[in-house]
Amino acid sequence: MNKQTLQEFEAMRRHFGWDKSDTLEFLVSCVKEEAEELFNSLNEDEEALKKELADVMMYCYAICIDNNYDMDLLIQEKIKEVMKREY
Incomplete structure (x- = not known):
């Protein structure tokens, strides 16, 4: 996520108090939903797909932010793991 988007995302969470109220369990349940x-x-149009994809990603980013996880590093490590597999 670029710096500006990250700042806006964090500001939105602070604005609504979600940075204080969201628990890991709640955020993970939201990702599932x-x-x-x-x-x-x-089964809908592309706009619906993009909106739902954004929802999933925002909850994942919230988990990373709240737990001080580096999203890029998590993905890079997973890529390395997957590249070792034989399909």
Whole structure:
């Protein structure tokens, strides 16, 4: 996520108090719910898909921010792990 988007995202969470109220359990449950909505959006138009995809990603970013995880590093490490697999 670029710096400006990250700042806007964090400002939005602060504005609504979500940075204080969201728990890891709540955020993970939201990812699950939004992933289901993302799946269901396959039966809708592309705009619905993009909105649901954004929801999933924002909850994932919130988990990373709240736990001081570097999203890029997590993805890079996962790429390395997957590249070692044989398909």
